[in-house]
Structures are given as C-alpha cells and as structure tokens.
Amino acid sequence: MKTRITELFGIEMPVIAGGMVWCSGWRLAAAVSRAGGLGLIGAGSMTAEVLREHIVKCRQAVGELPFGVNMPLMKPDAAILMEVVAQERVPVVFTSAGSPKKWTSWLHERGIKVAHVVASSIFARKCEDAGVDAVVAEGFEAGGHNGREETTTLCLIPAVRRATSLPLIAAGGVATGDAMLAVMALGAEGVQMGTRFALTAESSASEAFKRRCLELNEGDTRLLLRKLSPTRLVRGGFYDAIEQAENRGATGDELLQIIGTGASRRGIFEGDVEQGELEIGQAASLLKGRDIESVEEVMRQLRQEFDCALQKIKNFR
Amino acid sequence: MKTRITELFGIEMPVIAGGMVWCSGWRLAAAVSRAGGLGLIGAGSMTAEVLREHIVKCRQAVGELPFGVNMPLMKPDAAILMEVVAQERVPVVFTSAGSPKKWTSWLHERGIKVAHVVASSIFARKCEDAGVDAVVAEGFEAGGHNGREETTTLCLIPAVRRATSLPLIAAGGVATGDAMLAVMALGAEGVQMGTRFALTAESSASEAFKRRCLELNEGDTRLLLRKLSPTRLVRGGFYDAIEQAENRGATGDELLQIIGTGASRRGIFEGDVEQGELEIGQAASLLKGRDIESVEEVMRQLRQEFDCALQKIKNFR
Numbered sequence: 001m002k003t004r005i006t007e008l009f010g011i012e013m014p015v016i017a018g019g020m021v022w023c024s025g026w027r028l029a030a031a032v033s034r035a036g037g038l039g040l041i042g043a044g045s046m047t048a049e050v051l052r053e054h055i056v057k058c059r060q061a062v063g064e065l066p067f068g069v070n071m072p073l074m075k076p077d078a079a080i081l082m083e084v085v086a087q088e089r090v091p092v093v094f095t096s097a098g099s100p101k102k103w104t105s106w107l108h109e110r111g112i113k114v115a116h117v118v119a120s121s122i123f124a125r126k127c128e129d130a131g132v133d134a135v136v137a138e139g140f141e142a143g144g145h146n147g148r149e150e151t152t153t154l155c156l157i158p159a160v161r162r163a164t165s166l167p168l169i170a171a172g173g174v175a176t177g178d179a180m181l182a183v184m185a186l187g188a189e190g191v192q193m194g195t196r197f198a199l200t201a202e203s204s205a206s207e208a209f210k211r212r213c214l215e216l217n218e219g220d221t222r223l224l225l226r227k228l229s230p231t232r233l234v235r236g237g238f239y240d241a242i243e244q245a246e247n248r249g250a251t252g253d254e255l256l257q258i259i260g261t262g263a264s265r266r267g268i269f270e271g272d273v274e275q276g277e278l279e280i281g282q283a284a285s286l287l288k289g290r291d292i293e294s295v296e297e298v299m300r301q302l303r304q305e306f307d308c309a310l311q312k313i314k315n316f317r
Numbered sequence: 318m319k320t321r322i323t324e325l326f327g328i329e330m331p332v333i334a335g336g337m338v339w340c341s342g343w344r345l346a347a348a349v350s351r352a353g354g355l356g357l358i359g360a361g362s363m364t365a366e367v368l369r370e371h372i373v374k375c376r377q378a379v380g381e382l383p384f385g386v387n388m389p390l391m392k393p394d395a396a397i398l399m400e401v402v403a404q405e406r407v408p409v410v411f412t413s414a415g416s417p418k419k420w421t422s423w424l425h426e427r428g429i430k431v432a433h434v435v436a437s438s439i440f441a442r443k444c445e446d447a448g449v450d451a452v453v454a455e456g457f458e459a460g461g462h463n464g465r466e467e468t469t470t471l472c473l474i475p476a477v478r479r480a481t482s483l484p485l486i487a488a489g490g491v492a493t494g495d496a497m498l499a500v501m502a503l504g505a506e507g508v509q510m511g512t513r514f515a516l517t518a519e520s521s522a523s524e525a526f527k528r529r530c531l532e533l534n535e536g537d538t539r540l541l542l543r544k545l546s547p548t549r550l551v552r553g554g555f556y557d558a559i560e561q562a563e564n565r566g567a568t569g570d571e572l573l574q575i576i577g578t579g580a581s582r583r584g585i586f587e588g589d590v591e592q593g594e595l596e597i598g599q600a601a602s603l604l605k606g607r608d609i610e611s612v613e614e615v616m617r618q619l620r621q622e623f624d625c626a627l628q629k630i631k632n633f634r
Contacts, residue, residue, distance in 0.1 A: 313501060
C-alpha cells in the first residue's frame with residue numbers, strides 16, 4: 001500500500017498509533033513500527049527522564065525503522081521534552097494542543113519530520129502556513145481531549161481535505177480496516193488509531209482499564225468538560241461525578257475541584273476503573289468481546305478488513 | 318447502481334430524501350423520486366388534511382414511480398395520519414421516534430413497505446424482530462432529533478451492520494457522493510440524506526432558512542436539549558437562549574418554557590432565523606457557499622462524486 005503518508009514516514013501501512021498518555025510507552029510504539037506502521041511514544045504523561053528512557057529502548061527495539069513522539073504543546077515542560085527529542089534524534093514528532101507555528105521550524109532545523117493534530121479546517125490551514133509535513137484531523141469520536149467544534153470524522157475529513165493540500169491522516173472513530181477505507185474514501189491518506197492500540201497487549205495501560213474498555217456498549221463514552229477542555233470519558237464513578245455537576249450548572253472551577261490531580265494515571269495506568277479517569281474513543285464499543293490482542297494481530301486484521309471492504313465496494317458499480 | 322435498497326424500493330440510486338418537518342412537501346418528494354431516488358413526504362409537521370393533499374399531488378407528479386411518507390410515531394395524531402396513508406395507498410412508510418412493533422404489521426397488511434429509523438444497534442435488532450423491510454441507522458451528525466447514545470455515523474453503521482441482516486440505510490453526516498461511498502464501505506446499502514435536500518429549491522423551507530444554512534461554518538450546529546430529547550440546532554438567538562439556560566443547569570421544564578410553541582415552524586418555514594428554531598445536520602458546513610440547487614442537479618452531483626471517489630479508492634491497492 002502506497003500513499004503520501006507511507007512515503008513521508010517510510011512505512012508499509014499508512015497506520016499511525018496515537019501517542020496516548022499512560023498507554024504509549026516504548027513497547028507499544030516499537031511493536032507498531034515493527035509491524036509496518038508508525039509507532040508514537042506519548043510524552044504527555046512522561047518526565048524528561050522517562051521520555052529519554054522510552055526513546056532509547058524504542059530505538060533498541062526497532063533498529064533503523066522509523067518511530068515518533070507525540071508532544072502536547074500545552075505541557076508546562078514541553079521545551080525540556082523537545083530538547084530530549086532532539087538530543088535523541090527522534091525522526092518524527094506529532095504535536096498537538098497548541099499552535100503548529102511554535103515548534104515546526106525548530107524541529108525541521110534538527111531534521112525531524114512534523115505532523116500536527118487539528119480538529120477543524122481553520123487549524124489545518126494554520127498547519128499548512130507553519131510548514132508541517134502532514135496534518136492529523138481528529139474527529140469528535142476520539143478519546144480524551146477533543147475539539148470545541150464537535151465535528152465528527154465523517155464531516156471533518158472532507159472539510160480538511162478541501163482546506164489544505166497537505167498529506168492528511170484521519171483520526172477519531174477509526175478502529176477497523178473498514179473504517180480505514182471509509183476515511184480514505186473521504187480523502188485521507190492514512191489513519192491515526194488510538195483506541196485500538198490502547199487496548200493491545202503492548203499498551204502500558206493497566207489490564208483492568210483494557211478489560212473495562214473491551215466491554216463497553218454504544219453510548220458508554222461521552223464528551224464532557226465543555227466548560228474546561230472538551231474530553232471524551234468512559235462512564236463510571238468519575239464520569240458520573242462530573243456529569244452530575246455539569247447538569248446542575250457547575251462552573252469550570254468547580255469541575256477542576258472534582259477532577260483533582262492524577263485522575264488519568266489512577267484510571268488508565270493503575271486500573272482504578274471506578275474512581276479514576278478513563279479515556280477511550282467511541283469506537284471502543286465496536287471492539288466489544290474481543291480479547292487483549294497483540295499489535296501484530298491487530299495489524300494483520302486491519303490489512304485483511306481493508307482488503308475485504310475494498311473488494312466489496314469495487315462491485316458497487 | 319444496484320443494492321438491496323434499490324431493489325426493495327424499485328429505484329435507480331440508493332438515495333432517500335429524509336421526510337423532514339417544514340421541508341419535505343410533495344414538491345421535494347416528487348423531485349427526488351423523479352430523479353431516481355426515493356422521496357419522502359414529512360408528516361411530522363402536517364395535519365391529516367394537509368398530508369392527504371401532499372400525497373395526492375405527489376402521486377400526480379410521479380405517476381407510477383415510488384414515493385413514501387415519514388411518520389414520527391410520537392405524534393399525537395399518528396393513528397389518524399396512518400389511516401390517510403393507507404387510504405391513499407402510499408407505497409412506502411418510514412417510521413421513527415417510537416417502537417417498530419407498533420405499526421409494521423398493520424402497514425404490511427395493507428401492502429405498504431416499512432423502514433424504521435434507529436440510532437443504536439439495540440433498536441436495530443428490535444426492527445428485525447418487528448419484521449420491517451429496511452432499517453435506517455442515523456448518527457449524531459443528523460439535524461433535529463437525535464439518539465441519546467450520541468454515536469456518530471462512522472461508529473453506528475458497522476455496529477448496526479453486525480447486529481442485523483436487514484437492508485441498511487445510513488443517515489447523518491451524508492451530504493455528498495464521497496460520504497455515500499464512505500458509509501457503503503462500512504456496510505450500508507443506501508443513504509438517507511436530509512440536510513442536502515432540505516436546502517434545495519424544491520424544499521418547502523423558507524429561502525431565509527436555506528441561505529442561513531448555506532453559510533454555516535464548522536461547529537455552527539450543536540446537540541442541545543439532552544434533558545428533553547437531544548436535538549441538533551443551528552447557532553442563533555433561539556440556540557443561545559437554550560445553551561445559556563443549560564449552562565446554568567436549567568431543568569427540562571424550564572427548557573420547555575424557553576422553547577415555547579411553534580418554534581420550528583417559525584424558524585424553518587417562516588424564516589425567522591434569529592428567534593426561530595433551526596434544525597440542520599452537521600454536514601451543512603460542507604455545503605458552504607453553494608447556491609440553492611435543484612434536486613436534479615444534486616442527484617447528478619451525487620452520482621459524479623460517488624464515481625470519482627470510487628475510482629480514486631480502486632487505486633489504493
């Protein structure tokens with residue numbers, strides 16, 4: 001399979017594993033890159049020291065294969081983490097939650113390829129102005145932090161496709177090969193998948209988190225926290241406390257009190273599925289009843305599902 | 318083009334025009350059926366007398382071609398309207414907002430084909446049990462009344478595809494031929510489009526409503542009224558009043574007070590785009606800058622876009 005995304009990153013399948021907090025350590029990133037995709041280490045939940053360790057171990061595991069780091073730009077220590085990325089000669093950085101202008105030139109000067117994550121065509125145009133190498137358009141279906149416009153992937157991808165000529169990666173709601181084909185019909189040239197990879201054996205999330213997410217029904221994740229930063233959460237005790245507060249009209253400050261500190265670490269990494277914060281995409285319910293699979297198995301299924309859906313659609317006309 | 322949906326209804330293109338309040342009179346329904354799709358009259362905003370008039374005029378315009386009526390089952394006078402549908406020998410009824418068990422046998426006994434609109438795979442299975450001829454799965458992107466699960470079309474279609482073997486029509490976020498191809502890659506065999514047809518010349522909505530909807534940006538429609546019945550509305554004075562009340566924690570009763578009576582008639586039909594209730598799908602922003610087009614022109618573009626997207630995707634592997 002060949003698109004501008006496989007060529008840009010030098011990968012076999014246009015599949016990127018999102019760099020997710022508490023899930024995307026070196027094991028997951030390396031497994032995805034070794035299986036023909038692009039694995040990302042999630043710097044969002046790492047200190048500089050931990051990030052360096054994950055980069056070194058990832059490189060040991062993948063050899064000459066490409067891999068990357070996802071960097072949320074609103075992170076207070078983003079500048080320190082960026083130094084680590086440059087020192088360790090990481091080949092690719094995906095930036096998010098900030099302006100694409102801030103780091104793109106700096107990274108390019110150091111020979112690092114840059115993709116930026118957006119949730120609207122206005123920000124996609126800013127990416128083009130900033131000179132990024134690719135844009136990730138992430139729809140309402142995505143887990144965790146989400147765009148204010150609430151535009152779904154089905155409506156977002158065509159909008160971004162028209163707004164920019166950049167290589168385009170679709171994210172949000174894409175957990176199968178069928179969905180991969182669907183977003184490529186809309187103009188995407190690759191996909192970034194979070195949910196599917198967060199629930200693999202190689203993800204560093206707790207087993208309790210993975211098992212909980214693999215039994216979700218439709219409607220079991222919802223977008224909340226619109227008064228702060230819109231976030232897709234899984235139903236449970238933490239979710240209920242926020243929803244009840246929002247229903248009675250709680251302010252942003254009151255919501256911050258309820259969230260407290262360390263909630264996503266407690267939920268995702270430590271496996272407190274009742275009181276911790278659980279972030280996963282809407283597509284999780286499509287994985288219901290599956291086992292915790294290996295990355296290799298997931299990549300094999302993606303290829304097969306994509307080919308099968310493509311065969312079917314070729315007969316339509 | 319041939320799918321189980323074209324065969325079921327005896328149409329050329331698997332495209333159904335949603336039966337929308339204040340938009341879907343006989344002119345719109347007849348134009349869609351004459352252009353090779355299936356036009357639906359929207360009974361939701363009609364009295365028995367008005368519905369009969371629209372059915373008679375639609376039949377005069379289409380001759381032997383199929384057409385249908387959309388019937389929201391929660392309408393207090395649904396039983397009276399169903400009698401009109403049967404007396405006038407309408408060939409197809411799409412039911413929504415209620416149980417598919419209630420009317421399916423009754424309609425079948427009168428030789429009428431039945432499709433039912435759902436927003437979850439649980440309700441899709443109920444459709445199969447009730448013996449409907451086809452199921453419409455409508456995602457979060459859709460305008461107006463919406464499912465409680467907030468499942469987007471990208472996640473809903475595969476879920477419903479697995480849950481039932483019924484002929485499957487995708488709705489919500491589908492306004493172009495590319496999106497038609499995308500949802501068919503997910504397992505749909507046809508599409509129901511509301512937004513695109515609501516804004517055609519033949520739609521009975523006011524010109525002011527159509528012009529307002531053709532200038533929307535991403536994020537200009539949102540789902541509100543979760544404490545009553547979740548509804549996708551267009552930003553404006555009416556929307557602002559509801560959003561502000563919800564942000565301060567207003568109850569369902571307080572929201573009903575703000576909504577008042579006749580709001581959608583005022584907004585959509587009479588064209589009070591500031592104080593009236595405006596309902597349109599999220600895909601409206603993809604139509605920004607277009608003119609008010611004829612149904613024939615829309616159907617021509619859909620064919621062309623579909624073919625073009627299919628050609629592109631055939632080259633992926």
